[in-house]
Each structure stands twice: as C-alpha cells, then as structure tokens.
Amino acid sequence: xxxxxxxxxxxxxxxxxxxxxxxxxxxxxxxxxxxxxxxxxxxxxxxxxxxxxxxxxxxxxxxxxxxxxxxxxxxxxxxxxxxxxxxxxxxxxxxxxxxxxxxxxxxxxxxxxxxxxxxxxxxxxxxxxxxxxxxxxxxxxxxxxxxxxxxxxxxxxxxxxxxxxxxxxxxxxxxxxxxxxxxxxxxxxxxxxxxxxxxxxxxxxxxxxxxxxxxxxxxxxxxxxxxxxxxxxxxxxxxxxxxxxxxxxxxxxxxxxxxxxxxxxxxxxxxxxxxxxxxxxxxxxxxxxxxxxxxxxxxxxxxxxxxxxxxxxxxxxxxxxxxxxxxxxxxxxxxxxxxxxxxxxxxxxxxxxxxxxxxxxxxxxxxxxxxxxxxxxxxxxxxxxxxxxxxxxxxxxxxxxxxxxxxxxxxxxxxxxxxxxxxx
Amino acid sequence: xxxxxxxxxxxxxxxxxxxxxxxxxxxxxxxxxxxxxxxxxxxxxxxxxxxxxxxxxxxxxxxxxxxxxxxxxxxxxxxxxxxxxxxxxxxxxxxxxxxxxxxxxxxxxxxxxxxxxxxxxxxxxxxxxxxxxxxxxxxxxxxxxxxxxxxxxxxxxxxxxxxxxxxxxxxxxxxxxxxxxxxxxxxxxxxxxxxxxxxxxxxxxxxxxxxxxxxxxxxxxxxxxxxxxxxxxxxxxxxxxxxxxxxxxxxxxxxxxxxxxxxxxxxxxxxxxxxxxxxxxxxxxxxxxxxxxxxxxxxxxxxxxxxxxxxxxxxxxxxxxxxxxxxxxxxxxxxxxxxxxxxxxxxxxxxxxxxxxxxxxxxxxxxxxxxxxxxxxxxxxxxxxxxxxxxxxxxxxxxxxxxxxxxxxxxxxxxxxxxxxxxx
Numbered sequence: 001x002x003x004x005x006x007x008x009x010x011x012x013x014x015x016x017x018x019x020x021x022x023x024x025x026x027x028x029x030x031x032x033x034x035x036x037x038x039x040x041x042x043x044x045x046x047x048x049x050x051x052x053x054x055x056x057x058x059x060x061x062x063x064x065x066x067x068x069x070x071x072x073x074x075x076x077x078x079x080x081x082x083x084x085x086x087x088x089x090x091x092x093x094x095x096x097x098x099x100x101x102x103x104x105x106x107x108x109x110x111x112x113x114x115x116x117x118x119x120x121x122x123x124x125x126x127x128x129x130x131x132x133x134x135x136x137x138x139x140x141x142x143x144x145x146x147x148x149x150x151x152x153x154x155x156x157x158x159x160x161x162x163x164x165x166x167x168x169x170x171x172x173x174x175x176x177x178x179x180x181x182x183x184x185x186x187x188x189x190x191x192x193x194x195x196x197x198x199x200x201x202x203x204x205x206x207x208x209x210x211x212x213x214x215x216x217x218x219x220x221x222x223x224x225x226x227x228x229x230x231x232x233x234x235x236x237x238x239x240x241x242x243x244x245x246x247x248x249x250x251x252x253x254x255x256x257x258x259x260x261x262x263x264x265x266x267x268x269x270x271x272x273x274x275x276x277x278x279x280x281x282x283x284x285x286x287x288x289x290x291x292x293x294x295x296x297x298x299x300x301x302x303x304x305x306x307x308x309x310x311x312x313x314x315x316x317x318x319x320x321x322x323x324x325x326x327x328x329x330x331x332x333x334x335x336x337x338x339x340x341x342x343x344x345x346x347x348x349x350x351x352x353x354x355x356x357x358x359x360x361x362x363x364x365x366x367x368x369x370x371x372x373x374x375x376x377x378x379x380x381x382x383x384x385x386x387x388x389x390x391x392x393x394x395x396x397x398x399x400x401x402x403x404x405x406x407x408x409x410x411x412x413x414x415x416x417x418x419x420x421x422x423x424x
Numbered sequence: 425x426x427x428x429x430x431x432x433x434x435x436x437x438x439x440x441x442x443x444x445x446x447x448x449x450x451x452x453x454x455x456x457x458x459x460x461x462x463x464x465x466x467x468x469x470x471x472x473x474x475x476x477x478x479x480x481x482x483x484x485x486x487x488x489x490x491x492x493x494x495x496x497x498x499x500x501x502x503x504x505x506x507x508x509x510x511x512x513x514x515x516x517x518x519x520x521x522x523x524x525x526x527x528x529x530x531x532x533x534x535x536x537x538x539x540x541x542x543x544x545x546x547x548x549x550x551x552x553x554x555x556x557x558x559x560x561x562x563x564x565x566x567x568x569x570x571x572x573x574x575x576x577x578x579x580x581x582x583x584x585x586x587x588x589x590x591x592x593x594x595x596x597x598x599x600x601x602x603x604x605x606x607x608x609x610x611x612x613x614x615x616x617x618x619x620x621x622x623x624x625x626x627x628x629x630x631x632x633x634x635x636x637x638x639x640x641x642x643x644x645x646x647x648x649x650x651x652x653x654x655x656x657x658x659x660x661x662x663x664x665x666x667x668x669x670x671x672x673x674x675x676x677x678x679x680x681x682x683x684x685x686x687x688x689x690x691x692x693x694x695x696x697x698x699x700x701x702x703x704x705x706x707x708x709x710x711x712x713x714x715x716x717x718x719x720x721x722x723x724x725x726x727x728x729x730x731x732x733x734x735x736x737x738x739x740x741x742x743x744x745x746x747x748x749x750x751x752x753x754x755x756x757x758x759x760x761x762x763x764x765x766x767x768x769x770x771x772x773x774x775x776x777x778x779x780x781x782x783x784x785x786x787x788x789x790x791x792x793x794x795x796x797x798x799x800x801x802x803x804x805x806x807x808x809x810x811x812x813x814x815x816x817x818x819x820x821x822x823x824x825x826x827x828x829x830x831x832x833x834x835x836x837x838x839x840x841x842x843x844x845x846x847x848x
Contacts, residue, residue, distance in 0.1 A: 041545035043559060049685070053635050054537030056508025061497035063528040065486065066668045068543050069661050073485035084480025096659040097608040098572040102527055104487040105660065113478030119492050121465035135467060145743055148522040148775035148784055182775070184521040211477050234658065235520040236529065237493050244490045261473070319569055351572035351606070352776060360572055 065104075071095075074105060077173060080161075085113035086212070088155070090176030093302070094310040097321060099150070099351050099358045101179035103234050108241045109155050109177065111276075112211030115261040119245045124191075124229065128205075128267035131196030138245050141231060144186045149228070149251070150357045152325045154178040154297050156254035156281050159408075160401035162389065166409075166420040170309040174408060174420060175302040178325070180358040183249050185230030188223045192267075201267040205274075206248055209261035216257045217271035218250065222295070226251045229262065252327030252356040253295045254403075256281050286397030297327035299386050300405035301334055301361070301378035312367065312416035320363040322347070326380035330355055333379045336363040340373030340409060340423035341388065347376065372412040373423055389422065489528075495519075498529060501597060504585075509537035510636070512579070514600030517726070518734040521745060523574070523775050523782045525603035527658050532665045533579050533601065535700075536635030539685040543669045548615075548653065552629070552691035555620030562669050565655060568610045573652070573675070574781045576749045578602040578721050580678035580705050583832075584825035586813065590833075590844040594733040598832060598844060599726040602749070604782040607673050609654030612647045616691075625691040629698075630672050633687035640681045641695035642674065646719070650675045653686065676751030676780040677719045678827075680705050710821030721751035723810050724829035725758055725785070725802035736791060736840035744787040746771070750804035754779055757803045760787040764797030764833060764847035765812065771800065796836040797847055813846065 041047040065072065074089040081087035091107040119138050127133040158177035161167040168174050197220065204223055207215040218227070228249040231238055238244040243260025250257045256276055271277070271293075282290040301324035306312050324334045330353055335344040347361040361376070377386040389406030411421040465471040489496065498513040505511035515531040543562050551557040582601035585591040592598050621644065628647055631639040642651070652673040655662060662668040667684025674681045680700055695701070706714040725748035730736050748758045754777055759768040771785040785800070801810040813830030835845040
C-alpha cells in the first residue's frame with residue numbers, strides 16, 4: 001500500500017491534534033463538539049476579531065480562501081508521472097461538499113503543460129468537409145447564442161491505479177480526477193451549421209492549442225447533440241488550466257475528449273485513430289486487444305467523508321458524504337454499505353439532480369467505534385448499477401488503467417482512521 | 425451623471441481599441457469577428473504557446489484566473505462611503521454569465537471590516553428562550569446533517585443610488601450587490617430543535633462576530649422554514665469576506681440579515697429593533713415614517729450585456745444577456761424591451777430555474793446601429809411584475825436608499841456605447 005504524500009500526513013496530524021480539548025453542544029444527541037481553542041476567544045470572552053476593524057472592501061479585488069484553509073489544494077503524486085508537464089493534480093474531494101467545484105480546485109491533466117493563450121490571438125478554425133471553412137475569434141464566440149450547463153468532467157484514468165488493488169490512500173488520489181462546474185458556451189451544433197457540414201462528414205478531429213497538440217476523433221452525432229465550445233466556468237472566463245480561453249465540452253464522455261485551448265475542428269468521414277485514442281485512453285483487454293473507443297463514463301460514486309484524508313475523530317452521530325455521477329444521464333439512486341457490500345441502505349441525495357452532473361449523497365450513522373467497511377454504489381436512469389472491482393476485472397483483466405468505475409471500499413478503523421482496502 | 429472609476433475607463437478603452445484589425449468568421453450571418461492580434465500567432469502560423477511546454481500541474485495548487493482577465497475584479501466607489509471598513513465592493517456582473525458567481529468575485533458589504541476568525545476558536549451560541557442553551561464548535565456544525573442550496577444574496581441597498589435618478593454608470597455599480605452560489609450548511613431548524621425553543625419564543629436575535637457586532641431580528645417562522653447556518657460556498661469553505669467560517673443564510677430576504685461570522689442566536693418573544701433594522705435597512709416613506717421591516721426582496725432583473733462597462737463594438741447579431749431573481753420563489757418570465765418599455769418581447773431563460781436563485785436570460789437582436797433604450801422586467805411565480813422606477817417613487821418617494829427593484833434602462837448609442845438613463 002502506498003501512503004499519501006507528506007502534505008496529506010501533515011494535514012491529518014493537525015486535524016487529529018485538534019480533536020482534543022473543550023467539549024460543547026449536542027451532547028444529548030450523541031454529538032459532541034471538540035476543538036483546540038484559545039480560551040480568550042471563547043464565550044463569555046469577546047474574541048480578538050470582534051475587538052478591532054478588519055480589512056476593508058476591495059483590499060482583495062479578487063478573493064482567496066481563508067489562510068486557515070491553506071491545506072485545501074490540488075495535489076499531485078510525483079512518482080505517478082515522469083514530468084509535471086504531462087501529469088495530473090487531483091481535486092481535494094475530501095475537503096469539499098455540495099456539487100459545485102470551485103474553479104481554483106478543479107483537477108488538472110495536461111499533456112504539454114498549461115498553454116498561455118493570448119485571447120486577442122486566439123482562433124478556432126473549422127475546416128475539412130464543410131461548405132464554408134471558418135475562423136472564429138474569441139469575440140465571435142462570445143457574441144453568439146450560448147447555453148449554461150452544469151456538467152461533471154472525469155478523466156478516463158480516474159481510479160486507474162486501483163485496477164491492481166488498493167493503491168492510493170485518499171479519495172483525492174483515487175477519485176480526484178473529476179470536477180463539476182457550470183459551463184457557458186456556444187453549442188457546437190451552431191458553429192457546424194454556420195460552416196455547413198457536407199453529407200459525407202461524419203467525424204470531427206478536435207485539436208488543442210497546447211504544446212502536445214492533443215487531438216481526438218469525435219462522432220458528428222455527439223457534436224450535434226450536446227457538445228459546446230465553452231469559454232466560461234462558474235460564471236467567469238475559463239481558468240488557464242482548464243483551456244482558457246475556450247475548450248470543448250463533451251458531456252458525460254471521457255475527459256481527454258474535452259479538448260482544452262481548442263484551436264481546430266476538422267470534419268472528416270471517419271475517425272483518425274490518433275495516439276490519444278488508440279495506444280492511450282482505450283481499454284486494453286486480457287486478450288491483448290484494445291476496445292475501440294470507450295467514450296461514455298459509466299455510473300460511479302465515492303464516499304468523500306469519512307475517507308483516508310478525512311478520518312473520524314469522535315464516536316456518535318456522523319454523516320457519510322459522497323459524490324455520484326453517470327455519463328449516461330441522471331443518477332437515480334445511491335446505496336451505502338457499512339459491511340463491505342453485504343447489506344445496503346439507500347442514501348439521501350441532496351441538491352439538484354442534473355443530467356451528466358455530480359450529485360451529492362448522504363447517509364447518517366451512529367458510530368460506536370466498531371470497524372466498518374464503507375462502500376457506495378450508484379445507479380443511473382438507464383438501470384445500470386455500479387459494479388464491484390472484481391466484476392470489472394473478470395471481464396476486463398488488469399491491463400488497463402482506464403474506465404475503472406468499480407465500487408470503492410474504505411476501512412474505518414476503531415481509532416477513526418480510514419484506509420483504502422479491497423474486500424473479497 | 426457620475427462616470428465609472430478610472431479602472432473601468434481603462435478597461436473600456438482597451439476593449440474598444442481591440443475592436444479593430446483582422447476580421448473573421450460568420451460574415452454570412454451578419455456576425456464578424458475582430459480582434460487586435462499578432463499575425464505570428466494566427467493560422468496558418470503555429471502560435472507561440474503551441475511551441476513549448478507550459479507550466480506543469482500543481483504549479484498553482486490553488487488556481488487563479490488568467491493574467492488576461494485581471495480587469496475582472498470587485499470594485500468599490502470610494503466616494504460612496506466614508507471608510508472602506510464599512511463599505512461595499514461590487515460584483516462585476518458585466519463580466520460574468522450563467523448563474524453561479526465564482527467565490528472570488530462575490531460582492532462584499534462589511535460594517536466593521538473582514539473578521540479573521542480562527543476556526544478552532546469559532547463558537548456559535550444559542551440561548552434565550554430555550555430549554556437547553558448550546559454552544560457549537562465548527563466541528564459540531566460540520567458533523568451534522570446538511571443541505572446544498574443555490575441561492576441569490578442581494579443587499580437591500582442594491583440599486584439604492586438610483587432612487588433619485590440614473591447615477592452610476594455600469595451594472596457592476598447599479599446592480600452588483602448580488603451574488604449567487606451553492607451553500608452547504610445545517611438547517612437552522614435542526615439546531616433550534618436541539619436547543620428546544622420555549623412556547624413563547626417567536627423571534628431570534630442573530631449576531632455577527634465582526635467588530636460591528638451586526639445584529640438583526642429574525643422571525644422564528646422563517647428560521648424554521650428554510651434558513652441555514654452555512655459553512656461552505658460552491659463546495660469549499662466560506663471566504664473570509666462572506667463570513668468564514670459560518671454565516672446565516674436567509675433565502676430570498678435582504679442581505680444584511682445573512683449574518684456573517686455568526687456567533688450568537690438569542691431566542692426572544694419580540695423583535696429587538698436594532699440599529700440595522702430601524703434607522704437603517706428600512707424604507708423611509710414620503711411621510712417621514714419608516715416601514716417596519718421589509719424582509720423579502722421583490723422580483724428584479726438587469727441587462728448585464730450590453731451595459732456601460734460592456735459596450736457593443738459591432739453592428740449585426742448580438743445576444744442581450746441578463747440576470748433575474750425574486751425573493752418570493754421562482755422567476756416565471758423575463759421580458760426585454762428595446763424602446764424604453766413601449767414594446768416587450770419574452771426573453772429566453774437558459775440554465776436551471778431554482779427557488780430564490782438567479783436565472784440567466786437572453787434575447788437575440790440584429791443591431792443596425794440605431795440607438796436603443798434597453799430594459800428588462802422580471803415576473804415571478806406569485807404573478808408579481810417588476811415595476812418601473814416611477815411607479816415605485818409614486819408610492820415610496822425618494823427618501824429611501826433601500827429596496828429599489830425598479831426597471832433599469834440602458835441607452836445604447838449609435839457608436840455602441842451604453843449609458844445609464846431614465847425614461848418617461
């Protein structure tokens with residue numbers, strides 16, 4: 001088992017150290033509050049921050065999190081990749097709740113580092129099997145009809161290290177190649193209609209403007225269905241790490257098709273079989289053959305708290321919190337197990353349930369200190385149920401690092417710590 | 425007419441300067457693209473950023489916007505208030521789209537500056553007419569059942585300068601005391617149930633931990649309906665400017681009731697008539713008497729683009745974009761006028777329509793360069809229709825600076841500039 005990195009350990013020690021001292025509130029309900037505190041700031045004393053004026057407005061024209069939240073960051077695992085320019089940093093899912101990911105914490109996956117695109121020089125070209133080849137500036141795109149959609153984006157390699165057993169000790173690392181934001185952008189259909197796709201046009205080559213020139217083949221049918229050229233996330237312009245000033249949005253499909261810094265769309269009559277859709281991002285089966293394209297991300301879920309980076313510090317009432325999603329529509333139900341999948345209870349889904357977006361689920365338990373094997377499984381509106389890892393391995397073997405949507409197990413120990421494990 | 429501040433002027437000059445040069449795309453549809461550009465980066469040349477590796481992952485563990493978006497910031501108007509500690513900075517609505525406000529751009533309104541609360545020392549006390557006085561730590565709150573809700577938050581003084589005529593030249597300043605995020609927190613009902621409100625308990629005094637000790641009276645009925653003690657916004661912990669680590673959420677009601685850095689809830693049998701709900705935040709009528717409490721924010725809307733800070737740079741196809749909201753439930757319809765309210769067309773609402781949240785509306789026009797008087801009006805599910813400013817003034821006079829939800833008019837001039845005006 002590979003332990004999480006040093007930063008995570010530091011964070012955990014701090015949290016556990018904090019869990020001693022003054023007790024308060026809700027004792028009757030089995031919920032007691034503890035925190036390491038300075039008595040001078042506690043009632044009936046007046047706290048330091050109530051005694052003098054704080055910073056005024058516009059001292060921070062663009063705001064940042066509290067200094068006390070400095071451990072809530074994207075993290076990478078340096079041994080995973082040879083370079084940081086072609087690598088990944090993970091969303092700290094264990095430190096978040098709700099369904100929206102704040103822009104500063106959306107995971108990164110680059111193949112040639114972050115392209116720093118000057119928006120005045122940005123161009124998107126559409127050519128190939130079209131009546132009118134077109135080049136769009138950013139202002140062109142921003143002037144067109146647009147839509148606002150909340151979608152999850154999951155990398156095909158999310159949970160990829162877990163094919164061969166429990167590897168990474170924290171949901172940030174096992175499941176953190178996902179985020180969920182509101183995108184604003186132009187329906188790709190509208191751009192293609194302007195260009196006029198010729199009758200034999202069936203596929204698009206979509207290409208990024210970064211140093212890797214990442215390119216993929218996209219079926220025209222999907223492009224005309226719900227794809228967007230997005231230039232905003234959560235209201236503001238895209239972040240550089242997410243493809244500023246414009247990226248492709250391919251709802252429900254694997255993340256590396258969501259081309260960042262998109263510069264070119266070529267219409268053709270068949271797929272191109274590029275590197276990133278043949279030797280990479282395909283499922284290598286036990287036979288040694290790879291499946292031809294696995295676009296859609298199947299239903300999946302993970303308990304984000306408690307989890308290895310978010311241990312329990314007290315017995316009593318606890319809310320299990322987690323995320324679920326499916327690339328095939330809406331999540332219909334999420335179940336939670338405390339005993340490694342023998343018994344299941346239906347979790348409560350709270351907040352909006354949107355097409356191809358994350359949902360938040362909760363399950364309340366009274367924890368008496370006994371060890372538990374925590375699991376969650378998602379079911380989507382097609383009737384598909386998230387499988388066990390073993391069920392996946394029976395079909396797919398362990399050659400692949402992609403499309404692992406197996407059920408995750410967290411072992412909650414008597415001392416409140418949580419470990420990534422697998423059950424028979 | 426007071427012009428916008430220097431930063432805004434700089435931004436506008438830059439935008440207009442950019443609107444010359446290379447033309448591209450969509451000419452057939454009357455839409456043409458222009459931007460000041462370096463030829464070396466344009467097709468068929470390979471752009472600079474495609475030629476070498478960019479920054480790798482985790483170089484920015486917590487991400488920031490592109491350096492090219494540095495003008496997208498909260499701004500204050502220094503002559504509006506005597507100090508920056510008791511002042512306001514405004515959300516740049518003209519630079520945003522969709523319904524979610526990114527956390528770094530949510531407007532600020534402080535009465536004693538930003539309290540810098542150590543989360544270990546944070547306490548929330550509930551006392552007064554209760555069976556069991558309680559003190560909650562932050563960990564207590566985070567351990568309890570929680571809900572996720574997207575709500576708008578509007579300051580009662582939003583558009584307040586406009587009572588006496590068109591004053592501030594930009595929707596950032598006229599309407600920017602609003603934001604809309606997903607909150608995660610504990611239903612206040614749950615905390616009050618733990619404390620056990622006595623039969624004669626009918627009102628709550630809610631008090632902030634900042635230097636102003638901002639306090640308001642909240643009817644128990646509203647507290648038990650949909651109020652929350654929120655500790656997260658858009659997934660992550662609250663920002664310091666928004667009450668870190670915990671604030672009161674009072675859906676649909678005026679912003680200064682949403683007590684930040686909340687430290688105390690006292691249950692009583694009648695309102696307290698504190699300073700901030702008597703001499704301030706009430707509607708001073710022509711008679712010289714003030715209305716007793718105006719909690720709910722009525723239906724309102726504003727066109728965010730085009731607007732004084734977001735002028736038009738070209739004739740032809742343009743999308744009018746705006747925000748609408750109501751404190752009384754859901755927005756049902758938004759209309760747009762091009763001629764100062766004589767004729768109306770129904771706008772398209774795009775994105776989720778949620779209870780007490782902002783909605784985004786669009787109206788497409790073909791602009792041939794003629795001057796227009798742009799207006800929008802919102803209608804909510806109660807049948808209420810956003811009134812004209814004149815209709816409001818007939819009832820309320822011009823003594824108040826609060827609760828101005830009148831229809832905003834933007835004069836679009838032949839050169840594409842936009843000005844804040846009044847009609848009729």
